[in-house]
Amino acid sequence: MVKPTDLYVDPAYQRNIGEKGLRQIRRIIGGFDWTKYKPPICAYAESDGHTILKVLDGQHTAIAAASKPHVPLIPVMIVEAEDTVAQAKAFIGQSTERVGVTTLQLHQAALAAADEDAQTLELVCSRANIKVLKTTNSYTGGGNRQTIAVNQIKGMIERHGAKLAREILEVLANAERGPLTAPQIKAVELLLTAPEYADLITPDDLTIAIVDLLFTAEDEAKIFAASHKTTFWRALAVTWFRKCKKRRNSVAKAA
Incomplete structure (x- = not known):
């Protein structure tokens, strides 16, 4: 457990925080929730004769926690990386050697959590006689009336409502073209x-x-x-x- 304000982000290998990163930090600050928290991964380092903790992965979480006045301490995971080169390699490993969460996985998780938007998307597709697949490689037959384009369908529902979104999907479903x-x-x-x-x-x-x-x-x-x-x-x-x-x-x- 450490003070988030005591953590350091090394610009030698960490990414600059752009507008997208700032938006993410603002979202974390505005809706800080321990059930969604992932401990930043850190390593001890020396700076000006002092021992510090550098953030290897999770800088957005660390910055958001440091900006949240009611979060005095956060848990972090500490790994051994004794110099900047080792720390940079660890950063690359954390950023690339991970299993990314796909849009389909997030959608299935949202369904399991009874998310209203996810349920609406499933209902719209069901009424258009279209099946939303759980993985990108699970098409059957010619892929007719099957899709993995959940982001596009979600955005369409937000723009036009469920009824018109269903009518749009029905055009393709009735053409028996697959996958959508x-x-x-x-x-x-x-x-x-x-x-x-x-x-x-x-x-x-x-x-x-x-x-x-x-x-x-x-x-x-x-x-x-x-x-x-x-x-x-x-x-x-x-x-x-x-x-x-x-x-x-x-x-x-x-x-």
Whole structure:
């Protein structure tokens, strides 16, 4: 147990804290919770004749704790790394030789914790007859009506609500295209929400266009993206829109 204000961060090998890091520190300070706390990993070092503790991993946690007036002491884990080189190697090991927590794992954990947003996402996908997979390599068959694009779906629900998000997903699900990827979802979202597209087409006609083009749409989109210097998902949207049947009244109004 140590005072967080007594810990040192060595700029010789530690990362500079950018805006993203500052936001993370602010989140930790604002919602400090011991159940989410991970002890910083430190090593003893000498500085100006004094023994100090340098932070090898967990500097954001340490800084947040030092900024929190009601956290006088924190637990840290101490490892042996006698000089800066050894400490830097330990820092690299802590940063690279770890098992990263994937988005899918976080989503499954949120479901287990009865998180409302995670439950809403599962419900939206279920009503669109789409299965959210637990791992990136668990697709079955052709991957039809299966997806791992939880971040894209979550953002879509936040932007448009559950009902419209389900309708967007149904366009791809009914086309029996699989697996459902983030670029595909973003493309359909654009076509069904942007007025310049949504006023001219119907979800059912968009599904038909996707089926008609099959896998050639991706090839055409790649060429369009390269020639027009745009993103692949936007090029895919344009490719599908060109194929899609247009509403006569809307076309005339637009003209």
